[in-house]
Amino acid sequence: MLRIVDTRTGRFVEIPSVRRHLLSICVHLPVSEGGIGMVDLRALLVGDVLARTAELHGLQSRTSLTTPDLPHEQAGALDRAMSAVGIHPPATVGAHHLTGSLCAAADVHLFAYGTAAQDAVGGVHIEVGQVGPASGEKGVPDRAPLLSPGLLDAVAPEGTDPLAVRMLMLGHAHRTPVTVTSTALEEARRTLGHWRQLVADWAQEPSRPIPDDVLRHAHAVLADDLGVPAVLDTLATVATRADVPAGAKFETFAFLDRVLGLDLAREVGHQHRAAT
DSSP, X not given: OEEEEOTTTOOEEEESSSSOSEEEEEEEOOOOTTOOOHHHHHHHHHHHHHHHHHHHTTOEEXXXXXXXXXXXXXXXXXXXXXXXXXXXXXXXXXXXXXXXXXXXXXXXXXXXXXXXXXXXSOSEEEEOOOEEEOTTOOOOOTTOSTTOTHHXXXXXXXXXXXXXXXXXXXXXXXXXXXXXXXXXXXXXXXXXXXXXXXXXXXXXXXXXXXXXXXXXXXXXXXXXXXXXXXXXXXXXXXXXXXXXXXXXXXXXXXXXXXXXXXXXXXXXXXXXXHHO
């Protein structure tokens, strides 16, 4: 069973609310003149991580997305932005109507920061923290004009890894603000590159089981209000533990990447091909 804090009450709620094995998630993108930007992409990301966490805990999940009535070009831009940061496509997408049948029975409703939510809708309400640039630094506004071609380009220029954006956001609890700076993004890119190289090196060693203490801790923090930052801290610790064999480090990183979605095994095998 997973527990998550309902934004309206500040209290933990168990999800799903009844004893069943399907978690229904609905992400609500706003109808607003300000358009859709990184803060809304973050709501989609939190929904993606919640679905991945549910599946890691033996639940099935189904994610629905309600959007404004988007022109074809902007809908395509939204799809590309989700793909770039590793968000699984929602099972259903429909026009925005909070109490409509698409999301009326959802267990969890996800909203971007500052989005009005109607209390009439049941289920748990989660409002994700805002996303914005540091004061005085150019970057991605909290809500940019709807998914213009430059939305991701501003933080992931051509030739750089957009999954660094995902890692930067995952490093913060989903309710807390994220400040997007060039320094923070560069640090996320460096960490991703370093971890992928480590995973590629460990993959050449015999497989070993994930340490029990690591597995228990990871399951516990994910089940308790999506403690993804603690999972990233766990990986950083495991990478330096002398008592954990290389094969166990590989299995740990590969297993937890099922939730993180950072493509940590990307470099596996590449160094061998380069040497032959």
